[in-house]
Amino acid sequence: MRRFTFLYEANTSAPGSLELENSVSWKSAGGRNGFDQVDFRHELEYGVTDKFQASLYFVDWSYESDREHSEFAYSDTAIELIYNFTNPVLDPVGVSIYGELRAGDRLIELESKVIAQKNFGPIIFAYNATLEAVWKGSELEEREGEFSQAVGASYEFSPRISAGLELLHEFVFPEWRDTGKIGNFFVGPNVSYRRRNWFVTTTALAQATDTDGEPDLQLRTIFGIGL
Amino acid sequence: MKQLESANNSAKKQPHLSPRRVRPLANNPLPQGEEDAKRQVRVGRKRQVTLTFGRLTLALVCLVDLAGCELTNQAPPAVTSRITHVGKKGVNPSPGLKVSLVSLREGRVLFASRCIECHTLPPVWYYKRDDWPGLVDTMAQRAHLKPGERDAIVAYILATREQ
Numbered sequence: 001m002r003r004f005t006f007l008y009e010a011n012t013s014a015p016g017s018l019e020l021e022n023s024v025s026w027k028s029a030g031g032r033n034g035f036d037q038v039d040f041r042h043e044l045e046y047g048v049t050d051k052f053q054a055s056l057y058f059v060d061w062s063y064e065s066d067r068e069h070s071e072f073a074y075s076d077t078a079i080e081l082i083y084n085f086t087n088p089v090l091d092p093v094g095v096s097i098y099g100e101l102r103a104g105d106r107l108i109e110l111e112s113k114v115i116a117q118k119n120f121g122p123i124i125f126a127y128n129a130t131l132e133a134v135w136k137g138s139e140l141e142e143r144e145g146e147f148s149q150a151v152g153a154s155y156e157f158s159p160r161i162s163a164g165l166e167l168l169h170e171f172v173f174p175e176w177r178d179t180g181k182i183g184n185f186f187v188g189p190n191v192s193y194r195r196r197n198w199f200v201t202t203t204a205l206a207q208a209t210d211t212d213g214e215p216d217l218q219l220r221t222i223f224g225i226g227l
Numbered sequence: 228m229k230q231l232e233s234a235n236n237s238a239k240k241q242p243h244l245s246p247r248r249v250r251p252l253a254n255n256p257l258p259q260g261e262e263d264a265k266r267q268v269r270v271g272r273k274r275q276v277t278l279t280f281g282r283l284t285l286a287l288v289c290l291v292d293l294a295g296c297e298l299t300n301q302a303p304p305a306v307t308s309r310i311t312h313v314g315k316k317g318v319n320p321s322p323g324l325k326v327s328l329v330s331l332r333e334g335r336v337l338f339a340s341r342c343i344e345c346h347t348l349p350p351v352w353y354y355k356r357d358d359w360p361g362l363v364d365t366m367a368q369r370a371h372l373k374p375g376e377r378d379a380i381v382a383y384i385l386a387t388r389e390q
Binding site for chain 1: 302
């Protein structure tokens with residue numbers, strides 16, 4: 001179950017549970033480097049123990065369109081592991097660590113996160129700090145680093161519906177150099193609906209900075225179903 | 228600029244790469260003439276968006292503040308020997324269930340970890356005593372609760388509710 005789409009929550013899946021999550025992200029940018037891009041991710045998430053979950057993204061693919069070309073492309077396959085240390089209800093702060101490895105024919109990416117969460121009755125606050133290292137290109141000759149922080153709040157109106165806000169602040173380091181650092185800030189609302197063994201969550205983020213080549217608008221929807 | 232051109236050329240050579248990966252430098256100079264005007268419009272629009280979301284944030288903060296009025300005692304009550312005493316001597320929280328400090332503590336941890344997977348935790352007094360076992364039963368399968376774990380959660384809720 002996800003209440004946020006650009007953030008992770010600290011609690012992990014119940015042991016033995018298996019969930020299929022499909023994610024669709026649409027990114028759109030105007031200007032000279034304008035483009036439209038739709039990313040698809042298909043994930044199987046398994047609760048290994050009370051505090052540990054493992055996921056397999058069996059295929060990540062995308063549709064891209066700009067002034068020069070448009071095409072569907074396979075991107076990568078990924079594994080993701082999350083370990084939970086403390087509980088967001090019983091402990092002062094719920095904390096988890098997250099690791100992900102993405103590998104494709106022209107992409108390798110390592111991503112690690114610290115996830116913090118606190119539940120106050122019907123309100124959930126979440127914070128993610130993420131560090132990414134990316135190698136891409138036909139011979140993986142391009143390198144890039146990214147550090148991002150995301151904050152979110154979600155209010156549960158009923159056990160089925162919650163809504164809130166997500167903020168994403170990212171720094172991109174092309175070639176791991178601080179000189180070409182790019183800072184982007186995105187903010188927007190989210191809404192989540194769940195029933196029985198399925199849920200759907202959507203977030204719309206608008207870019208509050210003015211970085212050319214970065215999406216002006218991002219819309220992400222995650223649909224999950226317990227198997 | 229050279230780095231920017233190099234990045235653009237690199238993307239042209241590999242058209243499958245995401246345009247998002249073509250990142251201009253932060254100190255990219257402003258385009259001239261008409262593009263300047265367009266850019267000013269975009270900046271203005273983004274300021275509006277920022278302002279709107281700023282207001283949304285403020286509204287959320289107010290909502291959180293208001294909601295705070297009903298957020299007293301948010302965490303499930305801790306298990307004390309008094310709760311166990313209530314369970315054994317006062318009213319049996321659920322006939323046939325074993326009530327011990329260990330099982331009640333396990334019930335509290337399970338309540339606070341399995342149930343929040345789908346929803347936030349209601350206060351134990353929110354539902355009637357007789358409704359709780361059935362409520363937990365309806366969600367036990369979704370939460371992958373074994374029978375003993377279900378019993379521990381019910382025992383914990385009923386014991387703390389009676390306190």
